Amino acid sequence: MKAIMTVIGSDRVGIIASVCSLLASMDINILDITQTVMEGIFTMTLLVDTSTSKHSFDEIRSALIQRGEDEGLNIHIQRTDIFNAMHRV
Amino acid sequence: MLNISDIMQTVNMIDHQHLDIRTITLGISLYDCADENINSCAKKIYDKICSKAENLVKVGCEIEREYGIPIINKRISVTPIAQVAASCNGEDYSIIGHALDDAAKTCGVNFIGGFSSLVHKGFTNADKKLINSIPKTLSETELVCSSVNVATTKAGINMDAVALMGKIIKRTAELTAQQDGLGCAKLVVFANAVEDNPFMAGAFHGEGEAECVINVGVSGPGVVYKALQEVKGRSFDVVAETVKRTAFRITRMGQMVANAASERLKIPFGVVDLSLAPTPAQGDSVARILEEMGLEICGTHGTTAALALLNDAVKKGGVMASGHVGGLSGAFIPVSEDEGMINAVRKNALSIEKLEAMTCVCSVGLDMIAVPGDTSAETISAIIADEAAIGVINSKTTAVRIIPAPSKKFGDTVEFGGLLGAAPVMKVNQAGCSEFIKRGGRIPAPIHSLKN
Structure with missing residues (x-):
């Protein structure tokens, strides 16, 4: 399944490393990544493919949310369909 | 890949503007x-x-x-x-x-x-x-x-x-x-009840419906409110266009969820109900959208026109985003379930009479209105008759969900909790109407019902 991840939080060293290493540990492939810092707020979106992972979507989601809570980041993972539905005619 | 600002817009709508699917109704x-x-x-x-x-x-x-x-x-x-x-x-x-x-x-x-x-x-x-x-x-x-x-x-x-x-x-x-x-x-x-309304308390599975069907009701007053904040002071042409664009996005999401639910449950999709359904939460109010258009408080002069524009633009934006539109589709104005409506009633800016006028141009009727406990059955019947007349003459659905709160007086508050919210008890016209109600029989269908 292809999903969009969004990561938002105060900018500091190591956010990308932390998130990406967690994804790697669950065998989730990153297809695209965009990152910016606006007024000190770190914002990153990733297009990921979860089909290579042996973990269920719920397990992946829980692990990401937990990592977000541990590190003070707001992390979402959502199927790409919702963004396509809302922003593509 | 999708544009980062589009992605963040969706995330913000869900996180901060109460965007949600209000109901999946089987x-x-x-x-x-x-x-x-x-x-x-x-x-x-x-x-x-x-x-x-x-x-x-x-x-x-x-x-x-x-x-x-x-x-x-x-x-x-x-x-x-x-x-x-x-x-x-x-x-x-x-x-x-x-x-x-x-x-x-x-x-x-x-x-x-x-x-x-x-x-x-x-x-x-x-x-x-x-x-x-x-x-x-x-x-x-x-x-x-x-x-x-x-x-x-x-x-x-x-x-x-x-x-x-x-x-x-x-x-x-x-x-x-x-x-x-x-x-x-x-x-x-x-x-004029509809057979495929997914919203409560008025949902039923009508006689023309299939064995089982999935209907979805979307929501999103908070998202429309936020979008209108971005076009402060601009003309109504811009307001209408902004509401349409927002309603389109909300409805596309509703259609997507309806398709997903239909596929997973192996039950046919029926309709998406394009409704702006408020909740008592701050920032999820239809009244506040009307106020954002330039009204000091919901209920003042101009409110009916503002609601008419909103209701129409929601439909126009939503209709292209869904395969089948049905249910009530429009803006809801339930008093107890809308933080801005409650505020307007408490400040005596919004009366039953004004709400009745508003029901001429929106999707339902006098909804979640608390009245004094000593209001007579005949007065309640007459309120129902007025709403029914609006619905019948204008070929639209109207409804009355009214609570004559026992032992409560004008100015008291009734607390229902949860999505049903809290209703300030509203003033009712004290003049009698029992002779009118006592007549019974039927008020004939209007001339424009004869379309064949």
């Missing part, structure tokens, strides 16, 4: 549950609902997690019980009401609608039994919702039914007096 036909023995009928109803809706809540929660979009309510609507129970012996249909309540609890849904009767032209024996069972049923059950259709554009207004419903509402309030008349919050009196 409609179930109960015609095959008819039985001479009312207890057997009740058992068949329980068994059928539990089997058809077994996975509804599970699938709804799955979709919520995978798409990251909250689905606030999972609900069930059923064939109007007066039709299913017509061949049953016995007078008291509350036995069936209990079966619906038990089934709803077993399935984990938060409301079940369809303890209903369609009497716009006249009563069958079963309709009378059902309507007389409403007060007891609503006082003894938690999740059952009831509705009665008393008028249509084609048939006119059944004034006998209007008179009876005034008494039924009063009796329901009395039997649920300890909860401030909560039973009346689960009872809707309709004109």
